[in-house]
Amino acid sequence: MSPKPADAHVRTALLETAAHIVAAEGSGGLTLRRLAREVGTSTMAVYTHFGGMTELRREIRHEGFARLGADLAAVEATGDPVADFLVLGWAYYTNGTTDPDLYRAMFMDGPVDARDAGAGLDTFEQCVAAAQRCIDGGRFDPADALDLATQAWAMLHGIVSLQLAHLLPADQASAALLASGRNLFRAFGDDPRSLGRSLARAQERIGRGIEAIANVATDSRR
Amino acid sequence: MSPKPADAHVRTALLETAAHIVAAEGSGGLTLRRLAREVGTSTMAVYTHFGGMTELRREIRHEGFARLGADLAAVEATGDPVADFLVLGWAYYTNGTTDPDLYRAMFMDGPVDARDAGAGLDTFEQCVAAAQRCIDGGRFDPADALDLATQAWAMLHGIVSLQLAHLLPADQASAALLASGRNLFRAFGDDPRSLGRSLARAQERIGRGIEAIANVATDSRR
DNA sequence: GCTTATACATAGCACCGCTATGGCATACTG
DNA sequence: CAGTATGCCATAGCGGTGCTATGTATAAGC
Numbered sequence: 001m002s003p004k005p006a007d008a009h010v011r012t013a014l015l016e017t018a019a020h021i022v023a024a025e026g027s028g029g030l031t032l033r034r035l036a037r038e039v040g041t042s043t044m045a046v047y048t049h050f051g052g053m054t055e056l057r058r059e060i061r062h063e064g065f066a067r068l069g070a071d072l073a074a075v076e077a078t079g080d081p082v083a084d085f086l087v088l089g090w091a092y093y094t095n096g097t098t099d100p101d102l103y104r105a106m107f108m109d110g111p112v113d114a115r116d117a118g119a120g121l122d123t124f125e126q127c128v129a130a131a132q133r134c135i136d137g138g139r140f141d142p143a144d145a146l147d148l149a150t151q152a153w154a155m156l157h158g159i160v161s162l163q164l165a166h167l168l169p170a171d172q173a174s175a176a177l178l179a180s181g182r183n184l185f186r187a188f189g190d191d192p193r194s195l196g197r198s199l200a201r202a203q204e205r206i207g208r209g210i211e212a213i214a215n216v217a218t219d220s221r222r
Numbered sequence: 223m224s225p226k227p228a229d230a231h232v233r234t235a236l237l238e239t240a241a242h243i244v245a246a247e248g249s250g251g252l253t254l255r256r257l258a259r260e261v262g263t264s265t266m267a268v269y270t271h272f273g274g275m276t277e278l279r280r281e282i283r284h285e286g287f288a289r290l291g292a293d294l295a296a297v298e299a300t301g302d303p304v305a306d307f308l309v310l311g312w313a314y315y316t317n318g319t320t321d322p323d324l325y326r327a328m329f330m331d332g333p334v335d336a337r338d339a340g341a342g343l344d345t346f347e348q349c350v351a352a353a354q355r356c357i358d359g360g361r362f363d364p365a366d367a368l369d370l371a372t373q374a375w376a377m378l379h380g381i382v383s384l385q386l387a388h389l390l391p392a393d394q395a396s397a398a399l400l401a402s403g404r405n406l407f408r409a410f411g412d413d414p415r416s417l418g419r420s421l422a423r424a425q426e427r428i429g430r431g432i433e434a435i436a437n438v439a440t441d442s443r444r
Numbered sequence: 445g446c447t448t449a450t451a452c453a454t455a456g457c458a459c460c461g462c463t464a465t466g467g468c469a470t471a472c473t474g
Numbered sequence: 475c476a477g478t479a480t481g482c483c484a485t486a487g488c489g490g491t492g493c494t495a496t497g498t499a500t501a502a503g504c
Binding site: 110111120121150156165 | 330335339369372377378383390394402406410
């Protein structure tokens with residue numbers, strides 16, 4: 001009946017438009033029947049390919065983690081590991097605030113199961129590595145990189161999710177991001193003057209990188 | 223037909239059992255028909271008293287904010303404002319982790335509307351006041367108390383919500399809570415040795431206060 | 445070429461939030 | 475005190491949801 005556009009695996013079309021619906025209208029806008037209608041198939045397709053809406057939503061979360069991982073991987077490691085770390089945090093904040101519904105689907109729709117936790121912690125490894133480089137470079141005091149990364153991640157996630165809950169306006173959120181980042185990194189042992197220079201470099205890279213990261217973002221949307 | 227137990231305002235019974243269902247089984251367990259059945263009334267009662275499930279859920283959020291506010295108000299202001307602030311943060315963490323589904327309903331089910339934001343920011347004022355006392359007492363460097371409180375809140379919320387999403391095990395979360403608190407307060411200008419003493423006092427108060435806060439918590443459940 | 449298995453369509457189930465309507469008790473009014 | 479008006483709740487029904495049992499057609503294996 002339907003023209004079957006290229007027939008490129010129904011599974012991909014389902015996941016793609018599902019992620020698009022979630023990103024555009026929120027998790028509540030995604031509906032089995034609507035998804036089937038929009039893709040031009042029947043509701044059964046979702047069950048043959050995923051098993052149900054729960055698994056579909058889990059795949060969407062994985063897609064979100066993949067995009068987040070791509071955005072984080074797009075920040076290049078330079079000779080200034082602290083600036084790298086700062087830019088990484090900014091990339092995280094940007095990812096969450098530009099795709100709020102996807103971020104919500106990842107962290108707030110849960111509770112996350114074991115598979116999700118694995119996918120989430122994979123991207124978290126990039127944060128740990130950034131902290132480790134700061135330690136190895138002598139900028140941070142010797143410490144467990146995972147502890148530092150955890151603190152940074154909690155701060156980032158706290159600011160992002162408070163903004164997404166409309167409990168922090170965007171300007172206050174970004175201000176808190178800057179201040180908390182500086183405070184944390186100071187406490188991690190970085191020298192105030194070095195930190196100031198790294199912060200300036202990071203801000204300059206952020207200014208230059210807005211288009212670059214935007215490109216990566218659109219690329220990762222395939 | 224039904225015995226109408228004391229007839230104590232159906233509205234109260236609805237809100238109470240609704241909050242109980244959410245706290246016990248999560249937001250997904252709350253259903254209009256089930257709630258009516260469990261209270262022993264009809265689905266219409268929800269609409270006469272609240273206007274719909276949306277408003278009911280909003281009242282549940284307010285109930286959660288009220289309990290959180292009560293838990294926070296239960297920490298007494300002593301001569302050590304930094305210890306007070308630390309205990310306040312611990313109380314926040316405890317509130318979120320002991321009633322995870324209620325905490326989720328407050329911050330993750332949203333997006334929060336203007337009325338919710340007001341209720342949430344009311345309890346946030348206690349955090350601002352605690353920061354202000356630390357500044358006035360000369361423990362923190364002169365600063366905008368709201369900025370400091372925002373950073374502390376974001377950190378707390380980040381840790382709590384990451385734990386609730388099963389992305390941080392409880393032990394790592396409490397460790398991050400301790401470390402981040404110390405790091406932030408150090409950055410806020412507190413002297414390391416004074417901070418160490420306040421932290422010891424706070425830990426002692428927490429140890430003593432576990433039963434007290436638990437009592438307050440059960441009290442606030444009426 | 446027949447069989448088998450896979451992918452999708454159809455129809456129906458139980459449940460959801462919500463609303464139109466009616467009954468009934470109370471409160472108000474002349 | 476009679477009559478009316480008002481608020482609270484029960485009933486029944488609508489369109490929607492996720493999910494499943496069943497049928498069907500296409501593709502794969504021998």
